[in-house]
Amino acid sequence: MKLYEILAEIEKISEEMIDPETGEVREEALEALEELEMERDAKVENILCLSKNFRADVTALKDEAKVLIERAEKKLKKAESLEQWVAQVLQGESFETPRVAVKWRASERVNILDVDAIPKEYVRYRTEEKPDKKAIKEAIKLGAVIPGAELESKLNMKVV
Numbered sequence: 001m002k003l004y005e006i007l008a009e010i011e012k013i014s015e016e017m018i019d020p021e022t023g024e025v026r027e028e029a030l031e032a033l034e035e036l037e038m039e040r041d042a043k044v045e046n047i048l049c050l051s052k053n054f055r056a057d058v059t060a061l062k063d064e065a066k067v068l069i070e071r072a073e074k075k076l077k078k079a080e081s082l083e084q085w086v087a088q089v090l091q092g093e094s095f096e097t098p099r100v101a102v103k104w105r106a107s108e109r110v111n112i113l114d115v116d117a118i119p120k121e122y123v124r125y126r127t128e129e130k131p132d133k134k135a136i137k138e139a140i141k142l143g144a145v146i147p148g149a150e151l152e153s154k155l156n157m158k159v160v
Contacts, residue, residue, distance in 0.1 A: 007038070009038070010033070010036070011050070013029050013032045013033055014050055016029075017029030017032060033047070090102060
């Protein structure tokens with residue numbers, strides 16, 4: 001999908017000089033862009049339009065991935081529902097035809113009825129230490145010095 005027309009030279013560089021496996025721009029591409037005989041503003045505009053085209057592709061691909069995941073989940077639910085019906089019908093009986101077979105295996109699992117009633121020796125504890133970046137940011141903004149942390153100012157570019 002192309003939202004913007006891009007100058008042929010820049011489009012050629014983008015197609016030939018971007019690593020197809022990683023998507024990263026190769027050093028040669030940056031050099032080729034620098035060497036292009038074209039007005040700076042036109043070059044920047046075309047490169048930003050190319051970037052917007054790539055971002056539009058990303059959005060479209062992510063949207064399509066969501067649709068495919070939803071379809072897969074629906075199909076899985078249908079399969080599980082059908083298999084539950086068959087399990088009720090067969091009730092542990094093996095079944096086999098040239099196209100399909102059902103085998104059964106015994107298994108065990110623990111069903112926890114009341115978490116609070118479990119003795120402590122059978123309980124695992126999981127703790128996770130993680131810096132609270134939001135609290136650190138607020139404290140630094142209020143003048144606190146937090147060892148091991150600093151507030152970094154950035155200038156983020158937004159292409160619109």
